[in-house]
Amino acid sequence: MKTKMRIAANVLEILLGAGLLIGNYLGHVNEYWSGLGTALIVVGGIFLWKQFRYRTDKAYKEAIDTQNNDERNRYISLKAWSWAGYLHLMIAAVAAIILMVADRGDLVPFASGSVCLMVFLYWVSYLILRRKY
């Protein structure tokens, strides 16, 4: 069921991409949308091919299943997200200070706002997870 839903989503992506390309060809949309259409076709095509391979190639299916169910892989993935969030926070905080020193006060709210949003999201996630576990 999950695989069928994914295949349907990929086909929809390709159709949407094709629609945008045709729209550009007929002069209804500009190059931005045709570029997006090309990207949708490429991404949808790659994922569709992967889904097809998953259903037909037994060795590939086994490798993907192992990769998805491997607990170390899941642990590393969670750790990587945690690092990414922490690094984003640090970079945004340093950027806010640098922008302040560089007299670019107009950009400081974006950097400091990003820090506040991250801290807020962390606390919301923490409160939700604390109830769950």
Added chain:
Amino acid sequence: MKNKIEQIRKERGIRQEEFAKLLGVSRQTISSLETGRYNPSIFLAHKIAKFFDMTIEEVFLFDEETNLEG
């Protein structure tokens, strides 16, 4: 946490690839477990011990000091 996975696996003549396949994990996971870089979940530890027909304590050597250090 130290473990005897590599020792027991070699004693029984099982290759890392085979062992990984039997447990449904990647070969890299087995390698990381054996070198002590990764500590398994209780489920995987149980699966490994069961596979070797041993208890968890016989395969994994719990070190309280390491646990306290985090």
